[in-house]
Amino acid sequence: MNVEAKSPVVISGTSSGIGLAMAREMLSRGHAVLGLVKDADNDPLRHPDYRQEQVDLSDPDEVQERIRKIAATLEQPPRALVNNAGIGRMANLEQLSLADIQLVMNTNFLSHVIITRALLPLLKRQGRGDIVFTGSESALRGGRQGSIYCASKFAIRGFAQSLREECGKSGVRVSIINPGAVRTPFFDELHFEPGEAGENAIAPEDVAAALAMVMEARPGTVLDEINLSPLAQVWRRK
Numbered sequence: 502m503n504v505e506a507k508s509p510v511v512i513s514g515t516s517s518g519i520g521l522a523m524a525r526e527m528l529s530r531g532h533a534v535l536g537l538v539k540d541a542d543n544d545p546l547r548h549p550d551y552r553q554e555q556v557d558l559s560d561p562d563e564v565q566e567r568i569r570k571i572a573a574t575l576e577q578p579p580r581a582l583v584n585n586a587g588i589g590r591m592a593n594l595e596q597l598s599l600a601d602i603q604l605v606m607n608t609n610f611l612s613h614v615i616i617t618r619a620l621l622p623l624l625k626r627q628g629r630g631d632i633v634f635t636g637s638e639s640a641l642r643g644g645r646q647g648s649i650y651c652a653s654k655f656a657i658r659g660f661a662q663s664l665r666e667e668c669g670k671s672g673v674r675v676s677i678i679n680p681g682a683v684r685t686p687f688f689d690e691l692h693f694e695p696g697e698a699g700e701n702a703i704a705p706e707d708v709a710a711a712l713a714m715v716m717e718a719r720p721g722t723v724l725d726e727i728n729l730s731p732l733a734q735v736w737r738r739k
């Protein structure tokens with residue numbers, strides 16, 4: 502069976518890290534996955550039930566245009582929408598340019614709002630489905646050199662909480678998963694990373710397991726928020 506014939510799980514950022522682990526987890530559970538990726542040539546996932554669409558989430562106008570077209574191609578409403586893609590720009594505020602700030606807010610927050618707004622009517626019409634956000638521990642508390650990243654994640658958390666209130670009666674559940682440090686390429690361009698030991702970082706597959714738990718909850722129950730932490734958080738400078 503191909504992706505067109507099944508209600509797909511739509512996941513952004515399936516080319517890497519948490520999104521890739523989520524896509525693999527969903528495929529292993531028999532779901533079809535529609536991955537939203539920045540660069541179609543940089544997507545390692547190949548599977549008969551996987552389809553990719555290229556969308557640059559840093560450009561709100563492109564996101565709006567592309568998601569409308571993608572939604573029109575769906576034969577089945579999505580089983581779930583997982584707003585996962587994101588980037589980090591960690592520095593003191595005065596070291597960040599306006600372009601940096603817009604890049605983070607567009608990619609981590611505004612694009613997810615636009616995608617959710619486009620797909621929400623499909624989910625509501627079928628009377629069921631999950632909207633899941635990859636938040637962060639940075640959605641729960643601010644931290645040094647994290648002003649804009651934390652702001653983007655606080656925004657996502659406030660958006661998710663409000664949307665949950667709006668959607669409950671339509672059968673659509675809204676959840677947010679807030680991991681601490683996860684060992685992914687997220688840190689490739691940052692000046693710090695989790696310590697080397699296994700307990701210093703969450704594995705992307707742990708976050709994917711949390712997504713599966715959210716989706717498999719009894720339809721009348723919502724797992725509002727899941728917070729995950731490494732057993733022993735250690736950061737090291739590169």
Ligand SMILES: NC(=O)c1ccc[n+]([C@@H]2O[C@H](COP(=O)([O-])OP(=O)(O)OC[C@H]3O[C@@H](n4cnc5c(N)ncnc54)[C@H](OP(=O)(O)O)[C@@H]3O)[C@@H](O)[C@H]2O)c1
Nearest residue numbers: 514516517518519539558559586587637682683685686687
């Ligand atoms: N790693 C952590 O410690 C951690 C902790 C808490 C929350 N998170 C959150 O988890 C989410 C996934 O991050 P990750 O750790 O899996 O990092 P990652 O491995 O760097 O993956 C990020 C994903 O987002 C995609 N992406 C970035 N900019 C994009 C754009 N303009 N348009 C479309 N896609 C774009 C990337 O695509 P490309 O590969 O093509 O750039 C990639 O697929 C993010 O929202 C992040 O904030 C991460």
